[in-house]
Amino acid sequence: MLNKYSLQRFYKGWQIFIKNPLGKTGVIILVVFMFMAIASFFVPLIGPMYDPMTGIDPDIRVSTGPSLTHWLGTDNVGRDLLAQLLEGAKVAFIVGLSAAFFSIVIGTLVGMVAGYTGGLFDAFLMRTADIIMVLPSLVILLILASLFGQFNIWIIVFIIAIMRWPAVSRVIRSQTLSLKHRPFIEASRVAGASHLRIIFRHIMPNVLPLAFLYMTFRVTAAILVEAALSFLGFGDPSQVSWGMMLQWVWKSGHMFQAPYWLIPPGVCISLLTLAFYMLGRAMDEVLDPRLRKEGQS
């Protein structure tokens, strides 16, 4: 699959992508956040005071604003806010990317199978997808939280993936439908290839680019849902996420007094979501030539 031809196509796609202002900005923002996430591994090494979860500055009892030792200030128990922010970046990436990844795995499988088999099974799968797509993920997570207790971060990721695969599957399904009738598929069938083989060897490589495009949109949804869940207090208590930070500022009643605490996490959530969304839109242009501006091609 990684032959010269696909590398060429990738390179050409990259050129179009990077010319797009959305793509450019998106990538820049993403890179900044990636640095933040990587930095989060090193910050606690500076001193135990800087651990986002447990690092309490012994000299500080209340939430304070930005200072030399704490660049963004501290929360109300004396923990460094910047360390928390960096940790949040790491969590956001993990949650966003894994949830998105799982949802496209499920979505691609379902989409390919539905498109390929057709008939009643296809109709059934798509109807199920429609129903799931319509249900509000946060509400579902809430009721599940009430029944099953506090969730571990990976359970949250998994549930988000289960709620969000339908959108991917629709697109993959229509792509599969159009591929199904192509001559090379017919040829493999005549040559005796089994259905499974056709699906995985021939259809999947052709739908994967589309799947990855939609992954970016899944990431935005996942980050927002996890943040909302943490904000409400139902996230994984062992993880410091941006949503969690906002919950702390709200629950401790500091939201009106501590803008240095309130503003950064929200800005980060929005920027990261924005970046992924821009990425997705720019990739959209790469994959769909009709969307490109005149003069490019």
Place this chain on the structure above:
Amino acid sequence: MALLSVKNLTIGYKTKKGLLKAVDNISFDLEKGSPLGFVGESGCGKTTIGMALMGLLPENAVILDGSIQFQGEDLVLLKEKQWRRVRGAKIAMIFQAAMNALNPVHRVEDQIKEAIITHQPDMSSADLTARLQELFSLVDIPVQRMKDYPHEYSGGMKQRVIIAMALACDPDLIIADEPTTALDVIVQDQILQEIRKVQQKTRTGLIFISHDIAVVASVCDRICVMYAGQLVETGTKKEVFTSPRHPYTRSLLGSYLSLDNLNDIVIPDMQESPDLLSDIGSCRFADNCKVCSGVCRKEAPDWIDISGTHKAFCCEPQIIRGSHGKT
């Protein structure tokens, strides 16, 4: 006095690769009551001419030279606001029905009414209904179908609606751009007859654009053949159809199989598309021309008269004036 007089019209498209000359130095006259046909393959510039006559050229198009004289005005100089007065009322267009030319969410009668009211806002509602009925009967659509939506119409009926819409304000000139493409042959024939009937009845000026020379010949009195943005042959229908002189026109006609001349079938070769970007001074058809000589690649072609009404654009007068050339 000619209804429409086009002189030296040159239109280019601005593209990433440079200026593409879609229409190169075209001149022709149109007389009222004498339909004129434009024939040529896709990309030869005929649709561009049609669009230019309506002021509907896209944003990246530029009129580089020439004039379009119509009712005392030069259409090339018109501004958008002035065009709105002309479009629909004085010059109207019949599009391909295969296109999505009718708005899917408006009823058919409303769309035609809109065409009329835009230019005659003071028409009474009774007059409006009468005019609608008149138009529908002119194009043979049952009046009870007036309130339907476009998706409920067949292809042929949609085409008739488009014709009716073009006639709504009694324009002086109608441009028909491939109105029968994508219709099946029987319907095609019906539509052509419709257009002929309408034209004869209303005596409007008619320009008929098509890639199909037979279709053009069935409606028009005079034919202009285009290639690569230039006119290569003009003449009466009889002249062009029965004794074509330009090698391109011949190959166009040669792509027809007729039951009469099964033995004389000549299947034309695959042609390369002409390069419209470079401004070559010599003949553009040279690469695909079967009787091309050395001269053709060096000198510019010129108009060669065959009769008072028939002329061709070529470098070699012998080829044009000689007897049926060997291919």
Place this chain on the structure above:
Amino acid sequence: MKKSSYILVKLVEVAFIFFVILTVLFFLFRLSPGDPISKMVDPMLTPEDMAHLIEQMGLDRPLWEQYIIYVKNFFTGNFGFSFHYGEQVSTIILDKLKWTILLFTTSTVLAAFVGVFLGKIAAWRKGSSLDNVMSISALVCYTLFIPWFALLLLWILGFKLGLFPLGGVLTPSLWVGNASLFIRILDVLHHLMLPLLTLFIINLGSYLLLMRSSMLSVLREDYIITARAKGLSEKVIRNKHAAQNAALPVITSVGLSLAFSINGGALTEQIFTWPGIGKELIFAVSNNDYPLAQACFLLIALVVLVANLIVDLLYAWLDPRITY
């Protein structure tokens, strides 16, 4: 299919889906840790009350009987007793439902209308600075984190500038006294402003972007050229021909974005202590008030399904190409 039978089919569909959700919830309930009895019956009740309740809800019967009673209870509006309030859950949620519907419908309708209007203009002037400003702002709105944005608004407009109340739906002092209906309505509206503004801005972004991209693809259609050829003015082409066609896909998207809006609605209710179903659900979950949580959830699911149904029907009514 005739119109009436189409609506009927859709209603049956909604009912069926709801049944499925009901059933899934039933089984999840039984599967979750802890025994069902402690989840449905307040452990603080006296043993006699408990026994009575258990019998009423059939918790001592075999599973399939429980299911039947469960479904029957749902349709008769018997959701059990809230642990926290000690009242019938049904009375509680009915009271809250109206506030949610008020907030939700006003914000969605306003956001849709304004979004479509602005998106239409943005597409028409594609590439201009107006378009760029609108598109980027819409993008930012779309990705705002709702609780954070709500807190910001609360802080700036409510706390710092004191323009709006910090929460709730009414000022008790006004209502306990003999304030006129007019004053009471104004009071509610005053409280509605901030949550409405929050939801409005968040949803506006997505409608604007949707309408814009829909318009852009409609403007490439041939009937727009026909409209020009008829000599119509730009404004008429934009509003009558392009926008009417472009708005249709946006309507379908309203249905799809309902899930997103409901999530946002719940968060907004929570922050502004707007006494709606969303806030109630969050409260119930935090306090392990299972009967209440379950009822809120089912009600929200029902609202979502019905809202989708309305959107479907609206679309079918507006697009003449849809045959029933």
